[in-house]
Structures are given as structure tokens and as C-alpha cells.
Amino acid sequence: MKITNLIENVEINFIEDFANDILIGLSSKVKSIPSKYFYDQKGSQLFQKITSQNEYYLTRKEFEILEKESTNIAMALEEDEIDLIELGAGDGHKSILLINGLINKGKKVNYYPIDISKEALIQLDQNIKPSSQLKIHGVVGEYISALKHLKSISTNRKLVLFLGSNIGNFDRTQNQIFFKKLWKNMNDSDYLLTGFDLKKSPEIMNSAYNDSEGFTADFNINLLTRINKELGGEFKEELFEHYGSYNPILGAMESFLISKITQSVFIKSLNRTFFFEENEPIHLEYSFKFSSTDIQYLAKETGCSVIKDYKDKDNYFTDSLWQIKKETKDEQ
Ligand SMILES: C[S@@+](CC[C@H](N)C(=O)[O-])C[C@H]1O[C@@H](n2cnc3c(N)ncnc32)[C@H](O)[C@@H]1O
Numbered sequence: 001m002k003i004t005n006l007i008e009n010v011e012i013n014f015i016e017d018f019a020n021d022i023l024i025g026l027s028s029k030v031k032s033i034p035s036k037y038f039y040d041q042k043g044s045q046l047f048q049k050i051t052s053q054n055e056y057y058l059t060r061k062e063f064e065i066l067e068k069e070s071t072n073i074a075m076a077l078e079e080d081e082i083d084l085i086e087l088g089a090g091d092g093h094k095s096i097l098l099i100n101g102l103i104n105k106g107k108k109v110n111y112y113p114i115d116i117s118k119e120a121l122i123q124l125d126q127n128i129k130p131s132s133q134l135k136i137h138g139v140v141g142e143y144i145s146a147l148k149h150l151k152s153i154s155t156n157r158k159l160v161l162f163l164g165s166n167i168g169n170f171d172r173t174q175n176q177i178f179f180k181k182l183w184k185n186m187n188d189s190d191y192l193l194t195g196f197d198l199k200k201s202p203e204i205m206n207s208a209y210n211d212s213e214g215f216t217a218d219f220n221i222n223l224l225t226r227i228n229k230e231l232g233g234e235f236k237e238e239l240f241e242h243y244g245s246y247n248p249i250l251g252a253m254e255s256f257l258i259s260k261i262t263q264s265v266f267i268k269s270l271n272r273t274f275f276f277e278e279n280e281p282i283h284l285e286y287s288f289k290f291s292s293t294d295i296q297y298l299a300k301e302t303g304c305s306v307i308k309d310y311k312d313k314d315n316y317f318t319d320s321l322w323q324i325k326k327e328t329k330d331e332q
Contacts, residue, residue, distance in 0.1 A: 035285040039117035046219040053211040061317035070101025081108040083154040086161040089113030092124035114146040158190040165197040179302040188326035202246040209244040217242035232268025253287040
């Protein structure tokens with residue numbers, strides 16, 4: 001695969017953006033760190049370990065859906081050649097199921113995996129190989145700016161993939177805005193396949209985000225290690241603990257790092273010391289959960305029709321296939 005960094009400024013500004021986001025996040029009244037910074041090399045490897053844990057049903061359920069339904073999804077698309085643009089592709093181990101489904105139905109696939117993490121695309125490179133039916137062009141960049149960039153390259157009907165419940169990282173207002181940005185950057189009749197984790201018993205979700213091997217805890221703590229490495233932070237990782245829990249009012253899993261003691265932490269590239277009280281949380285991630293009604297509402301609000309919700313046998317997860325609807329006004 002050619003991993004092209006087409007959006008050069010994204011990479012060039014990465015450290016600056018990271019530093020700005022950490023400054024804003026750690027100097028706010030309720031401290032936070034954006035979850036998009038989880039995925040450095042170690043974070044990407046830890047995420048792979050999380051996904052192989054028994055408790056972490058999300059990846060397994062979506063894998064089950066794509067294994068069972070890829071051919072049906074391929075048959076729902078009329079076109080013989082598809083530009084498959086994947087947002088936050090990660091290691092691509094589920095995407096390959098859909099790609100094979102499309103190819104087996106005789107379609108040509110031009111695959112554009114987008115990820116903010118170069119390490120994720122390097123892992124994807126091990127899992128998916130080009131062929132006469134499959135062209136691959138990876139892009140290191142942010143979801144929307146990379147999609148905007150691809151608009152000038154992609155000339156066929158698009159299928160935009162947003163798997164793994166990444167959409168859950170946005171809150172209810174942000175996800176509406178995000179889908180509208182996608183809609184604006186896609187053409188009439190293009191397709192969108194999004195993975196939504198469905199609302200279920202809090203007990204099941206709480207164990208998924210608190211695996212017994214402690215990989216989720218290591219994954220969260222790794223954010224501090226990353227700040228130490230890339231921004232000259234002086235976090236002592238052992239002085240923070242992971243806490244993850246479902247908030248039924250919000251309908252979201254929330255994860256935090258909690259400061260075990262009162263402490264101050266200096267970050268060199270910001271020339272600033274941050275103060276933490278004992279038991280003070282740093283908010284890291286939302287993982288919003290959805291009902292079928294939420295999904296129908298989002299599709300309608302976005303300007304899409306739902307072609308089909310593909311679910312696993314336990315109704316834990318759905319990959320929802322939508323089609324973009326735009327009005328055309330005939331010129332007289
Ligand atoms: C939870 S993983 C899921 C990976 C894959 N979609 C799956 O279902 O297994 C999230 C991926 O999205 C990427 N990501 C997170 N925020 C991003 C952003 N704002 N722009 C582009 N990629 C992003 C991460 O680097 C990571 O590889």
C-alpha cells in the first residue's frame with residue numbers, strides 16, 4: 001500500500017495541535033484530554049489487545065455482522081466500481097471483510113483508509129494487500145479534512161465507512177454536526193455505513209470497558225506516557241488510575257483518569273505546571289450508545305435514507321447503511 005500523507009499540514013501541525021489541546025484540556029475547570037490522541041504506536045497496539053478480550057464485545061459483534069452481511073451490503077450497491085473511503089480505519093481487520101464482499105460480487109474497489117495515526121495505517125498495510133480489483137491509497141489525516149481532500153481524487157460513487165462505533169466518541173450535538181459535514185462533502189446517492197453500539201444492560205458495557213486483564217487501564221494511562229514523550233510532560237503514571245462507567249442519563253460510557261494524590265505536573269513544551277487535587281478526574285472519552293430510534297432520527301436529520309440496519313444475533317451492535325439524498329433543481 002502507498003501510505004501517502006496527502007494532507008501535509010495535518011502532520012506538520014500535529015505536535016502543535018496536540019500541545020494546544022492538552023493546554024486547553026488540562027487548564028479547564030473539568031480537566032479533559034481528547035480521545036483522538038490515544039493512538040500512538042503503543043496505543044494502537046493496546047487497542048488491538050482490548051479488542052481481543054472476551055468482555056469487549058464491540059469488535060467481535062461488528063466482525064460477526066460484516067462476516068455475515070458483506071455480500072448483502074455489496075448487493076445493496078448498484079455500482080460496479082466503488083470508492084470506499086474509511087474514516088478512522090485503524091488496522092482494517094474488519095474492513096477486509098467488506099472489501100472481499102464487494103470484490104466477490106465483481107466490483108472494483110478503490111480503498112482510501114483515513115486515520116490520524118500513521119501507526120494504525122502501518123498495521124492496516126499488513127492486513128490488506130492491493131490486487132487487480134483493489135487499489136489502496138492511505139491518508140494520514142483528520143476525518144473531515146481528509147475527506148474534503150479526497151473529493152478532488154474520488155470520481156466514482158462513494159461508500160464512506162465509519163466503523164467500530166467511533167461515532168460514539170461524539171456527543172449528541174457533535175454527532176449531528178459531524179454527519180452534516182459528511183453529507184456536505186458527499187454526493188447525492190453516495191452511501192454511508194456507520195457502526196453504532198446499541199443500548200444494552202449497563203453491566204455488559206461496564207465489563208467491556210473495564211477488562212479483567214487491565215488493557216483498557218493501560219490504554220488510558222498511555223495518554224500520559226504520550227504527553228511525557230512528545231510534549232516533555234513529567235506525569236508519574238502510577239499516580240493515576242483508570243475509571244470507566246456507564247452514565248444511563250447520558251446514554252454513554254465515560255472514561256477518566258483519577259489522580260490518586262494531590263500533585264503538580266510540569267509539561268515542558270507548554271512551560272506550565274498543572275495542579276491536580278486528590279481524586280480529581282481527567283475526562284478522556286465518551287462512548288455514546290444508540291437506540292434504533294436514535295439512528296432513524298440521525299439519518300433523517302442528516303438528509304439520508306436508511307437502506308438497512310445490519311445487526312448481530314444478540315442485537316448488541318448495528319452497521320447502518322444510509323444513502324445521501326440531495327435535491328436537484330432542473331435548470332429551465
Ligand atoms: C477505536 S479505533 C477503531 C478502528 C476501526 N475503525 C475499527 O473499527 O476497528 C479508532 C481509530 O480512529 C482513529 N481516529 C480517532 N480520531 C480520529 C480523527 N479525528 N481523524 C482521523 N482518525 C481518527 C484512531 O487513530 C483509531 O485508529
